Amino acid sequence: MKASLLKEEFKTNKYDEMLKDLYEDASLVDYQKDRYANALDKFIELYGDENVSIYSAAGRSEISGNHTDHQHGCVLAGSINLDAIGVVARQDDVINVVSDSFNIAPIHLNDLDKKDEEEGTSEGLIRGVVSKLKELGYNIGGFKAFITSDVLVGAGLSSSAAFETIIGTIIDGLYNDMSIDMVTIAKVGQYAENVYFGKPCGLMDQCACAVGGLISIDFKDTEHPVVNHVDVDFSKYDHSLCIVDTKGSHADLTDAYGAIPAEMKDVAHYFGKEFLREVDEKEFFDHLADVRDAVKNDREILRAIHFFKENARVPQIVEALNNDDFDLFKKLIKESGNSSYKFLQNVYADFDYKHQAVSAGLALSEIVLGDHGVSRVHGGGFAGTIQAFVENDFVPEYKKEIEKLFGEGSCHVLKVRKLGGCKVVEE
Structure with a gap:
């Protein structure tokens, strides 16, 4: 036509x-x-x-x-x-x-x-x-x-x-x-x-x-x-997916992103493997002290812990959705976000600790949302966006409050x- x-x-x-x-x-x-x-x-x-x-x-x-x-x-x-x-x-x-x-x-x-x-x-x-x-x-x-x-x-x-x-x-x-x-x-x-x-x-x-x-x-x-x-029909859970642009700059973050796979691989190499998926989790924890002594980098250990726990969490989240247990889904999403923050450590770059837009967004989201949703760092991390699953009726309140911090139009309400x-x- x-x-x-x-x-x-x-x-x-x-x-x-x-x-x-x-x-x-x-x-x-x-x-x-x-x-x-x-x-x-x-x-x-x-x-x-x-x-x-x-x-x-x-x-x-x-x-x-x-x-x-x-x-x-x-x-x-x-x-x-x-x-x-x-x-x-x-x-x-x-x-x-x-x-x-x-x-x-x-x-x-x-x-x-x-x-x-x-x-x-x-x-x-x-x-x-x-x-x-x-x-x-x-x-x-x-x-x-x-x-x-x-x-x-x-x-x-x-x-x-x-x-x-x-x-x-x-x-x-x-x-x-x-x-x-x-x-x-x-x-x-x-x-x-x-x-x-x-x-x-x-x-x-x-x-x-x-x-x-x-x-x-x-x-x-x-x-x-x-x-x-x-x-799963995601719409039936009466939650919206909100992506919040925290306006952080991605400039000079190439090394921060690159360090994550490099450090995970460093731990895998201790066990003679190329990727952490090839390493037995029990063997990793059984030899944790030895690995720590060998790599001499505690962040590598923490990032490996994140991988093992996060990789196991994915099928748990899928099962929660398949069972229509959205409360468990949100609980596991919160655990996933906490793991990224504490163990993966991709919420802000350590060389630029004065700029923590994602951290600030997560803190405000937790306070504003209460029992009305959950939030986590989104994607690669360090700068950029956070993700929140928010009850539909509460979205206007969340959007209003988070945009006070990051500006009008920074909260994008999306659907799957x-x-x-x-x-x-x-x-």
Whole structure:
């Protein structure tokens, strides 16, 4: 369908029910209708009024399994109702993408080799995704697209993974009839980010963005991660997922992030293993004094303790949800957050102890929420965001109080959505 006609259909309410279902919130329908219409207008401005299709890839929120994936552990994550959407038309031999206000250089399909100068760029991510899909034997082809995203950048919601996922999903939809397994799309995104973009990320972000819903992932075999849907209607618990941007800077935190897997691996190496998942927990505690003496770094010991306890906690949380025991779920989430704070120690950087925005946010959240919810550090930590599960009726009070500290608009009230990477509207 022509982009202009599709825009009129959005304005005449044809897609209201679809938008309500996709974004899990009736109050967002008007916002999304305007967003899709504006994206169609932008496509027409860029490329003309052509036949188009529309794709979406969700952002994600890690719920449990904080810093376990890089040790081949278990995680629980959910796709959220912030996403990247792409208005797309086919073309031959070249990929043209404009992403919000960023003009991305054309990617020619006869030149998919890695380019060092594209590390850290959107061009690198696109080229990497398409190259890997071709290597795996899938059909590839050109397209022109306008992509816009409301996934918060730098907030631990995986804006880059959503971008990788939507590129893979577009190729899937245009040239493979949506036949590619979404875990494969996730692996392709991780490959692009690791090899072409130059960032050594794990697979959790891409899996959660691509697969959709609430999922548990076991990374014991990273080539074949076990991904299971947690078949729970999260909305029935009458709680909202709040992500609070504490406005802390991620600058100069590369070493702090990098130290976590390095220190965990250092403990694993004492036992002749590469990753803590390979170490027997009982053996670790039986030899705790010897390990401490060998590594001469108590933080390494504490971070290893976090891994063992957090990795065991993930299936407990899944079981609580499967049993509809939301009170136990919240209790375990609180335990997970406490472990991150005390043992993993990723709430603030020790070299910058005067700036503890996440700590302040967690302290205020605990005071304000009382029995109305729980909060924890979100994602990588040190700066950025906190996560809170808040009773729906109490959300306005929590939002009001937390925004006194971090400013208007800092508390984002989200829902877990069912779909990850998907085709929204057919060509």
